[in-house]
Amino acid sequence: MNRATFRPHERINRPEDFRRAFDRRRSASDDALIVYGTENGKDHPRLGISVGRKRIRKATDRNRVKRLIREAFRLNKTELPAGVDLVVVPRHGSLTFVQVSRSLPHLARAVAGRLARDRGRPPRDRDRDRPAGATP
RNA sequence: CGUGGCGGGCGGAUGACCGCCUCGGGGCCCAAGGCCGAGCGAUCGGCUGUCGGGAACGUCCUGGGGAGGAAAGUCCGGACUCCGUAGGGCGCGAUGGUGGGUAACGCCCACCGCCCGGCCCGGCGACGGGUCGGGUAGGGAAAGUGCAACAGAAAGUAAACCGCCUCCCUGGCCUCCCGGCUGGGGAGGUAAGGGUGAAACGGUGAGGUAAGAGCUCACCAGCAGGCCGGGCGACCGGCCUGGCUCGGCAAACCCCAUCGGGAGCAAGACCAAAUAAGGGGGCAGCGUUUUUGCCGAUUCGUCGGCCGGAACCGCGGGUCGGCCCGGCCCGCCACCGACUCCCGGGUAGGUCGCUUGAGGCGCCGGGCAACCGGCGUCCUAGAGAAAUGGUCAUCCGAGGGCCACUCGGCCCCUCGACAGAAUCCGGCUUAUCGCCCGCCACGAACC
RNA sequence: GCGGGAGUAGCUCAGGGGUAGAGCACCACGUUGCCAACGUGGUUGUCGUGGGUUCAAAUCCCAUCUCCCGCU
Numbered sequence: 001m002n003r004a005t006f007r008p009h010e011r012i013n014r015p016e017d018f019r020r021a022f023d024r025r026r027s028a029s030d031d032a033l034i035v036y037g038t039e040n041g042k043d044h045p046r047l048g049i050s051v052g053r054k055r056i057r058k059a060t061d062r063n064r065v066k067r068l069i070r071e072a073f074r075l076n077k078t079e080l081p082a083g084v085d086l087v088v089v090p091r092h093g094s095l096t097f098v099q100v101s102r103s104l105p106h107l108a109r110a111v112a113g114r115l116a117r118d119r120g121r122p123p124r125d126r127d128r129d130r131p132a133g134a135t136p
Numbered sequence: 137c138g139u140g141g142c143g144g145g146c147g148g149a150u151g152a153c154c155g156c157c158u159c160g161g162g163g164c165c166c167a168a169g170g171c172c173g174a175g176c177g178a179u180c181g182g183c184u185g186u187c188g189g190g191a192a193c194g195u196c197c198u199g200g201g202g203a204g205g206a207a208a209g210u211c212c213g214g215a216c217u218c219c220g221u222a223g224g225g226c227g228c229g230a231u232g233g234u235g236g237g238u239a240a241c242g243c244c245c246a247c248c249g250c251c252c253g254g255c256c257c258g259g260c261g262a263c264g265g266g267u268c269g270g271g272u273a274g275g276g277a278a279a280g281u282g283c284a285a286c287a288g289a290a291a292g293u294a295a296a297c298c299g300c301c302u303c304c305c306u307g308g309c310c311u312c313c314c315g316g317c318u319g320g321g322g323a324g325g326u327a328a329g330g331g332u333g334a335a336a337c338g339g340u341g342a343g344g345u346a347a348g349a350g351c352u353c354a355c356c357a358g359c360a361g362g363c364c365g366g367g368c369g370a371c372c373g374g375c376c377u378g379g380c381u382c383g384g385c386a387a388a389c390c391c392c393a394u395c396g397g398g399a400g401c402a403a404g405a406c407c408a409a410a411u412a413a414g415g416g417g418g419c420a421g422c423g424u425u426u427u428u429g430c431c432g433a434u435u436c437g438u439c440g441g442c443c444g445g446a447a448c449c450g451c452g453g454g455u456c457g458g459c460c461c462g463g464c465c466c467g468c469c470a471c472c473g474a475c476u477c478c479c480g481g482g483u484a485g486g487u488c489g490c491u492u493g494a495g496g497c498g499c500c501g502g503g504c505a506a507c508c509g510g511c512g513u514c515c516u517a518g519a520g521a522a523a524u525g526g527u528c529a530u531c532c533g534a535g536g537g538c539c540a541c542u543c544g545g546c547c548c549c550u551c552g553a554c555a556g557a558a559u560c561c562g563g564c565u566u567a568u569c570g571c572c573c574g575c576c577a578c579g580a581a582c583c
Numbered sequence: 584g585c586g587g588g589a590g591u592a593g594c595u596c597a598g599g600g601g602u603a604g605a606g607c608a609c610c611a612c613g614u615u616g617c618c619a620a621c622g623u624g625g626u627u628g629u630c631g632u633g634g635g636u637u638c639a640a641a642u643c644c645c646a647u648c649u650c651c652c653g654c655u
């Protein structure tokens with residue numbers, strides 16, 4: 001029975017894991033959120049939240065946004081794809097719970113779909129995508 | 137009752153379901169220890185594990201606790217930690233009435249002085265006295281150096297632009313004469329009047345004079361010195377004398393007094409992991425004295441050389457962070473290296489520090505107060521990509537709408553400020569919807 | 584969390600008590616058949632914000648806001 005909880009092992013808290021998700025360069029977004037994703041080799045999804053001080057100025061608002069995203073992750077866990085690390089970046093500070101809980105599963109599935117398509121083909125190496133000397 | 141100002145307090149409540157962090161208890165599930173093995177190592181694997189009573193992760197059940205008055209800005213002061221020994225001088229920075237409070241402060245309390253405003257009283261006037269409210273970074277300007285644009289004659293031991301007055305020279309007009317009126321030039325007197333300015337070297341009233349002036353007199357204000365009285369003190373009150381006036385700015389330099397070693401929990405301690413080379417810069421005695429040993433010479437007294445040690449002097453580097461002296465440590469013939477400085481490179485995990493403290497609340501006592509003392513009682517966040525939340529309902533408060541339009545009602549909408557602990561305290565400053573309490577002022581109604 | 588620095592014209596910066604400038608940019612005129620370049624003249628400012636000291640503040644003092652940099 002998969003209850004609606006949020007345990008420490010479901011949380012991304014190491015800088016290298018965040019870096020891996022950003023460097024994979026697979027994301028989906030809408031008006032509220034940007035979601036980066038990458039495979040994590042586990043049987044459950046993990047959540048990381050990255051909120052910059054530039055985008056959301058006040059510490060209170062940053063904390064509130066993180067709580068909303070965590071809550072949306074927890075309550076919609078059954079809707080989310082397994083084995084994926086999700087790094088969520090909010091676009092602005094005036095989000096509502098309804099907005100986030102509608103948006104997060106949708107975007108997460110979109111990212112998981114892209115990752116699955118990549119697995120069909122050989123894994124895209126960034127160095128091969130942009131060979132040295134071909135920088136725009 | 138309303139409005140405004142000042143000061144203080146509170147910082148929505150209750151419930152349901154689902155969650156988060158932390159501390160404790162229990163289950164799934166016997167750890168430590170011992171032996172063997174692997175590994176550089178933290179550690180890991182296997183076997184054993186009496187008595188005794190049970191470690192961590194994960195998971196389930198259960199109980200307790202879980203943001204602020206500013207947690208904020210980081211503007212001050214401490215605690216604590218490390219570097220260190222801080223001894224002296226210079227420099228730099230901060231503070232600045234007095235007394236008290238405090239661990240300390242640039243904070244707080246009380247008082248003093250000064251300034252501003254209102255009202256009342258006295259005087260012809262200059263001005264003085266009383267009272268209420270508000271403000272105040274408020275040591276020293278007769279230690280010294282400076283500054284004051286423009287305007288103005290002059291901006292500080294000086295000064296004559298327009299004026300006013302006297303004398304001399306000279307022109308014109310009137311007149312019989314005496315003389316009068318008016319103009320020009322020169323020498324001097326004069327700070328009363330005009331005008332400039334933020335500010336112009338006391339003010340009022342009188343005398344005096346060619347005109348004037350503290351030139352003289354009375355009073356008023358102010359300054360300096362002395363004496364007496366009161367107060368712990370800042371200072372206050374009174375009397376006498378003096379020259380008669382001696383200005384402003386130290387949030388200008390400065391002087392005086394007091395205080396200040398530097399860095400900060402990303403302090404710091406331990407464990408694990410990783411590593412690195414390379415490049416550039418810097419640098420000083422074959423000193424003197426003494427001594428153990430060895431070698432050589434010897435007239436057996438000693439002399440010379442080599443290795444090493446010690447003391448003193450000198451030099452270089454470090455400690456020390458702005459400088460110098462002093463102290464301490466290291467090095468000094470090697471031009472290689474070492475050392476040291478800079479550049480470059482690697483690591484980014486864990487445990488501790490980590491929350492009980494100048495602590496909160498209540499009562500009593502001291503004090504005008506800030507605050508202090510005694511007794512009792514309570515334990516009250518410790519995260520780390522960082523917990524304290526989400527949804528719903530009811531209530532509370534505010535605003536709007538509708539019905540009433542007299543009290544009000546409907547419960548139809550919207551909103552509930554500023555803001556999130558990060559080592560911990562004491563202050564300051566800034567942000568803040570609304571409600572409550574106290575004081576003051578004004579207005580209205582009633583008695 | 585801690586420690587530093589800076590806000591002046593549209594942009595880059597001077598000025599550190601006496602009423603704000605330089606370069607670039609912009610505008611007008613001249614030059615040219617036209618444009619550029621060049622020449623002449625001109626415009627542009629709550630000196631980030633609010634208080635205080637002073638006769639006088641961009642400048643000195645205090646508070647505040649914004650931005651930037653460094654430290655494991």
